[in-house]
Amino acid sequence: MFITSISSRDTLEKLKGDFKVIDCHCKKFPDGEGYIRFDEKVKNIREILIVQSLHYPQDEHIMQLFFMIDALKELNIEINLLIPYMAYARQDKRFKDWESVSGITLAKIIDGFDLKSKYTVDIHDVKITKSMKGENLSAMPLIAEYLNDLDLKNPVIISPDEGSLDRAKKVADYIDADFDYLEKKRISGDNVEIKPKDINTKNRDVAIIDDIISTGGTIAKACELLKRDGTSKVVSGATHLLMIGNAEERLIRSGVDNIFGSDSIPSKFSKISIASIIDDVF
């Protein structure tokens, strides 16, 4: 299979399967407009896989994706698309009147390109993947494998909220661990208690698993509470680590012993590669 990318080159380097990379060069004009051009090897191919993550700078990566798709379509090449990190996925519904539902807008545009196949990875809400008539893949088995190697003691896999519980359950099933989610209980007007719904984590190791770590606020708060209640070790990971601002410092201060994520957003925390997912699917 021929494969190309601009924003996910790190992932391409880790592929083990029989992929032939078609380089796609990009540059910016002095006025800030983007430009892309494929290597001439593109001229004789019939089908390709684009792997393009849409992390920061999101809008730039999105425009590169559109330019790549359209240039390949002009050459009558069938296109498969895998988006490791889908930008705007957290704007998956209208929270306030008259605002745009950006995640769905982006999905609809992608759907309009009439591609052969479309994949996302651990998207915040599969509603968006469905809007682009695609399929959502999961890095949770890879996270489970990573946790296995950490040799956690009597581990509990915790989701920071009920919405992410399925992900925590998936990881727990793989490594045969307990799982739970953090429940918010209102004690009084200005006092909210957050604790695992069913399981006491005292003297146990905990892995908090989410889809995204952005400012680190969600995990930091969870970790502080778990540690206060006697949890031994707290490790935390997600498929997509945006790590905005002082997220790392915040997590370390809260007592997180290990922060990990995938290379859907390349960084020093990319301890897991989604390359094996691509190897499996294509």
Ligand code: R5P
């Ligand atoms: C939100 O619903 C997501 O699943 C994550 O929990 C959220 O994006 C994490 O954000 P932050 O790291 O800023 O707390």
